[in-house]
Amino acid sequence: MxxxxxxxxxxxxxxxxxxxxxxxxxxxxxxxxxxxxxxxxxxxxxxxxxxxxxxxxxxxxxxxxxxxxxxxxxxxxxxxxxxxxxxxxxxxxxxxxxxxxxxxxDAADSIEQELFSVGRVIGSDAELELALGSKLGDPAAKGRLVEKLLAGKASPATTAILAHLVQSPRGRRIGELISLAARIVSDTAGRLVATVTTAVALSDAQVKRLGAALAAQYGREVLIDVVLDPAVLGGIRVQVGDEVVDGTVSSRLSDLRLQLAG
The missing domain is CATH 1.10.520 (Peroxidase; domain 1)
Known part of the structure; x- marks a missing residue:
């Protein structure tokens, strides 16, 4: 920018x-x-x-x-x-x-949570992700598909944001679009979003402790978005804006391979 x-x-x-x-x-x-x-x-x-x-x-x-x-x-x-x-x-x-x-x-809290939920659903369904994220197809039809899929399941605010994003990706992946929108919504409400990638689900207590620790570090309330990815093997990866702390086992193994190769 x-x-x-x-x-x-x-x-x-x-x-x-x-x-x-x-x-x-x-x-x-x-x-x-x-x-x-x-x-x-x-x-x-x-x-x-x-x-x-x-x-x-x-x-x-x-x-x-x-x-x-x-x-x-x-x-x-x-x-x-x-x-x-x-x-x-x-x-x-x-x-x-x-x-x-x-x-x-609207209620920013519900929009954030709904964006996270929809993002996880789309990310776990390759066919749906392709239908919404492909460069091919009528943009307006993609918007109508989102409205149909979310009817009665998400707020009009969330639906409006997502329907727009799939119509105007401008070269961006659908997951990237949703994450960006969630960060904008959170910032509007005075919060930050931390995307936490882990191989296993975190308990409510763990999410709460992590949120409190990040809030103390950044001086703002931090909303935790947990993404499950078995490929990380263990540990967690935390991303807040452009800052990334990668403590996953897969990352450590990758570093070790690079050291051995060197």
Missing amino acids: GSATRSALATAKAALDAEKGTTLATGEELLAAARALAGSPQLRAVLADPAIPGAEKSKLISAAFARVGAGAGRLLAVVAESRWSSSDELVAGVEELGIRAIAGA
Whole structure:
């Protein structure tokens, strides 16, 4: 992420925080705008062009998305007026803004847990993962498939986020998409997500102790997402954002092989 994008994203998040009564519909409109921008290279290029005045870009995006609600319209104008490091990062910024708007309008706790649960289900079903993650197929049909699969099983907020992600992967794997969305939702609620990979299930007491230890280290509440992977053999691998602590047996064996080979 470029420095211009970091600044633009901070401005956009501040504008979202200033909005009163943000609704699920606002978030859905922003996600729809992100998909539209992803499919329009020319519009993306103009909006990301630093040589074009922000006021002109604001008028352009307002005209392009004239049918969105007032809240989404104001936020898109802020995005257009800001300077972004690239057109791709502008799209990612609108997507993040949409996910944050949805998380702020609903119970973030339930969204996080539902995202984790759906991610595990998809990861354990190769056929479903292929159907949702393949570059082939109609994006809208994938969105409808998600809505059908989650009907009555997940909140409208979680369904909206997942339906968007499968329609607009932009070269990302489905598991990566869900993990990113969960981190955004957690950050909106002031929390961090720790992905813990282990060969065997952790007890509730172990999860609680690990969460407390990580919270003390990072100074924020940490939500634990446990991923079972027999291939790690033993020990655990903990990832918080870009930081990884790998204490698995498989990792140690790999290190030993490298040492022996050297």
